[in-house]
Amino acid sequence: MTNEEILKGLYDEVMIGNGPAVIELTNQGLANGLGPEPILFEALIPSLEEVGARFERGDYFVPEMLIAGRAMSGALDILRPLLAETGAETVGTFLMGTVKGDVHDIGKNLVNIMLEGAGFHVIDLGVQVPPEKFVAAIEEHKPDIVGMSAFLTTTMPMFKANIHNITKAGLREQVIIMVGGAPVTREYAEACGADAYAADAATAVRLAKELIAERRTLAKA
Template sequence: MSREDDILDSLYDLTIDGERDKVVALTNESLELGMDPLVVLFDALIPALEEVGRQFEAGTFFVPEMLVAAKAMQGAMDVLRPLLAKTDAKPLGTFVMGTVKGDIHDIGKNLCNIMLEGAGFNVIDLGVNVQEQTFLDAIREHKPDALGLSAFLTTTMPMFIPLIAAIEEAGLRDGLLIYVGGAPVTQEYCDKVGADGYSPNASALVRHLKEKMGIKASG
């Protein structure tokens, strides 16, 4: 096996195992060897996170495993991101994401962002405790394909209702897929607030979004 193939195999395994430092070192080595960052991303890192997502949905991996794998992926993405921006790789679409006003939980949101980014989306993260006006300004500025609203408290998830109403009133709802999620959110609540989609986890969000946008699954 060539050193390149060996690196791809190791990156896949080490990302699943959440070995951030080793993943970062190997990603750097891959670039020193002149490997294509897209190959590293699509042949090792993304398949690894997809496997983590599968294992999570199957109940064989739990949040801690998903988090360390996501952090390992994030480490590699920090190395690759500037180079990827230089390639001709067209993003699959733009996703604006934020945790709603009054809520500072961001671990679930960040996991979604990494998985979306890893799948090839351009992600604009508005952070936590995001005010209504900030969401409206971001939609106008970035013209995203989809908007994600994250809430982890039963007291903050009702924020979805005035937010979606404000987006409609501002004439920004057409052609925008609105996703809602976070620990207390359900499909039933998504239907109630008139959002387009709900996902209980990051990998399901990526799959659902690709389906809605007519993008074929990789692998």
């Protein structure tokens, strides 16, 4: 099989949620010398985007979306160590969670993998994280950055609710707050009081590093 055929196969098999085939093709791609990035950015993510578009058009329903998501997660488990293999010293601590009412975790997990790869210590609170859990985890772990993920327009308002709770607990000044997720925009992030927004994992990592460096410089001054 050529690499092109493998990428096309991955795209097609994620689309129909064929988990075992996705795992097999991912392994085959890696054995063929395909890097984790093309597998992710040229096959898996575009396929899931098409799944979302089909759902929007009414051609796909929740079960199809669910098995496609599972198939993608299986591949991510294989790619995780390769994407996170730099093993650099800890750049900072990043506390991450998907907001209350929202179970989407693939985007969040991808950001976590890239953060780990860049040397961050990542604490993942999982999905459907209630505001009080964010607050308790900030008190416990004292992270540099708190990241919140939301994939539904109906759960995005939880950013504001979480930030309100963090502020009420007297912790707002201690943390940088970053938000993201498919429907989130920079404007929305600003309006809800977050410090930063990123549309993808690579930008999230770059911004996270910049914001920590900025804060440390300010603290020294």
